[in-house]
Amino acid sequence: MRAIWSGAITFGLVNVPVKLYSATEDHDVKLHQVHDRDGGRIRYQRRCEVCGKVVDYEHIDKAFDDGERTVVLTDEDFDALPAEKSREIDVVEFVPTEQIDPIRFDRSYYLEPASKSTKAYTLLRRTLEETNRTAIVHFALRQKTRLGALRVHDDVLVLQALLWDDEVREASFPSLDERVSISAKELEMSEELIRSFESDFEPERFSDNYQDQLRKLIEAKLDSGEAIDTETTLGEKPEGEDGGEVLDLMDALRRSIDKSRAAGGQEKKKGGRPPRAAKPRDTAASG
Template sequence: MRSIWKGALTFGLVNVPVKMYSATEDHDVPLHQVHAADGGRIRYQRVCELDGEVVPYADIDRAYDDGERTVVLTKEDLEALPSERSREIEVVEFVPSDQVDPLTFDKAYYLEPDSASPKAYVLLRRTLEQTDRTAIVRFSLRQKTRLAALRVRGDVLVLQTLLWADEVREVSFPSLSESVKISDKELELSAALVESFAGDFDADQFTDEYQAELRTLIEAKLEKGDALDTAETFGERAESSERGEVIDLMAALRASVERSRAARGA
């Protein structure tokens, strides 16, 4: 795996240098769009609506349109934002794990200790396990400020980005507002049905059947010779500061606890 971000995980005065890796990957069969008549590759191009020219990705900036005016934001503008320059994952608070709604979970990342001694990393991991708490953190990644949950998976710390509160839709279905009567017998039979399907979850027991069948179909077509020469049908391809460790960990922990207590008392 290749790290996609390097920085420091901070809580109180404790500084934990870490590397970040994507925790998931996509195994779907890649499919392209082609012309049904001759199998020619269909490509999308970035065309300027003013001059009709194809614009290289390097020459493309971002912009905001309020309906009447457009504000162009250059790469330099975005890189100058304070949040983008930050290389810290800041712990905001430690909350009971059951208070984090799984509906808000988004992208997951593994954190690896990036220092000679992983003691502070292991200490934080064991503390989260022992207290059954999840750390809520803030950090910046790819020009966005993120809120995330820091939790434990095996012996590794996992950072899982969270949707912001206003990104989760509130819902109220009229049919559920009506009074529904459920008899004891119905509950008993329903519970028996659940029990008949009871088991321990093992993700390895499940596979993406559609993708498996798609690969089988592709292999069958290749074996039959039902394929086109890629070079002939697709044409030319598009070109594609050192962090010091906390030397005295106990001192940093004591100072952090005292500062937190003082802040709460104030």
């Protein structure tokens, strides 16, 4: 694993140097889109809706739209904001672990001791275990201030990003306000059913069946020769990648009409009848 951040856990006068690693990874098979007729790669362009041109990243700004007005934010605007670059995981308080609802959990990160002496790291880990407490912390990652929970996983300190309070939606459903009568016998039978399914959670027993079957399907197609050379799916490179130019339908129509008119002019000079320019709808239909 490669560390994505380094800094220190701080509370009071205690300073614990650490390195931060992503604790999870996406295992989904990466797929892209192709044309069903010839397998050609489908690409998306950053096209301006006003001038119709393809825009390079260097000329793209961000904007906020309130439904009626749009505010454009430039790189200079963002540079003027107080970017958060703190290298500290600042402990705000220690709370009982059971008080943190799992719905608030976001991304998880492993913390590795970053100093030669691991005593401070081990002491903090042991203290959290013995007191059954979780540290609520502030930390900065990718220039954003974040809320986090510092807890223990096996023998490792884990920093779990938490959603801000206003990011958790309220569960308000009128159907739950309905009065329902549950008899003692129904509750007893429900509890008995749950006991019949009781077990210890062993995550290694579970796997993503869909992704497993998808990998087998891909391997079977490769083994049977049901594949095409990747180079043949790429076609011409989009504008900016190799100097090539990708035309949209309107560009193609205009060029076809201009070419047809030019050919008609040449024909007039020769005394022949000029060919009729194709109508845009005819060109689109033939394409």
